[in-house]
Amino acid sequence: MIPTILNNADEEQKAEWLPKAQNLEFIGTYAQTELGHGTNLRSLETTATYDPKSQEFILHSPTTSATKWWPGNLGKVANVTVVVARLIIGGKNYGPHPFFVPIRDPTTHQSLPGIILGDIGPKFGINTVSNGFLIFDNFRIPRRNMFMKNARLEADGTYISPKHAKLAYGTMVYVRATMIRTMSNLLGRAATIAIRYSVIRKQGEIEAGKGEVQIIEYQTQQYRLLPQVARAWAYEFAGRYTRKLYEQFLAGDFEVLPALHGITSGLKAVVTHQTALGIEQCRMACEITGPKIVFF
The missing domain is CATH 2.40.110.10 (Butyryl-CoA Dehydrogenase, subunit A, domain 2)
Structure with a gap:
């Protein structure tokens, strides 16, 4: 409001x-x-x-x-x-x-x-x-x-x-700009939970006789989790940038509106989709045989 x-x-x-x-x-x-x-x-x-x-x-x-x-x-x-x-x-x-x-x-x-x-x-x-x-x-x-x-x-x-036919669309643009950083926060939380679990949980031996290792040592676990950290930071910076554009628009710079509308519309679709996939990858990365983590 x-x-x-x-x-x-x-x-x-x-x-x-x-x-x-x-x-x-x-x-x-x-x-x-x-x-x-x-x-x-x-x-x-x-x-x-x-x-x-x-x-x-x-x-x-x-x-x-x-x-x-x-x-x-x-x-x-x-x-x-x-x-x-x-x-x-x-x-x-x-x-x-x-x-x-x-x-x-x-x-x-x-x-x-x-x-x-x-x-x-x-x-x-x-x-x-x-x-x-x-x-x-x-x-x-x-x-x-x-x-x-x-x-x-x-x-x-x-x-x-x-002055501009689409000035009334400002609220929608604000919600989209804010949503990008919200998705960064949610994906970052999931990645944090999964990575902390992965450095504590031990299972299996990589080298015989060396004892069980942290599951983060497995490359498959890294391939699942580390990209989610990178995505979370990328969405954070993208969210900051779109919020800056929105503030320019709010200050009266109507020239940024077409770019702001296009960027936020595209990022809303991509970021929410990738965040949902990323959170699911984090959840599955905690599905290890043996004791389970309560993820959510």
């Missing part, structure tokens, strides 16, 4: 929302992905239609596939969310824009009228995170709840375009 406020809120909005987010006066999440949403962000179905008479947006989920699906902590914890929806003004579609949306009563924690939400249920992995779903039924929010650092909307419905 905080990166979205920093990247998308104007100064007035930032003064109102940022201190509350930092003081945990509200708990936020990011609701972009929909049940029927693929990789094309412009195909999002949730709409935010501006009503100039009341100076409000009407958030609506027109189909089942428009259900916001998977936001972390939405199921049970979050009471506000950033919603990415198609901006509709006078019947014209202006594409996806971010909106600051309260979803639960701050006192009772019950969902607000016009909102249906809940937990999506058990998942493969990270079951401690209450990933949720969110449906809007003509739910109204004030005009100023549209993030207006980049694109702006005047009270009379006049739309002012952002």
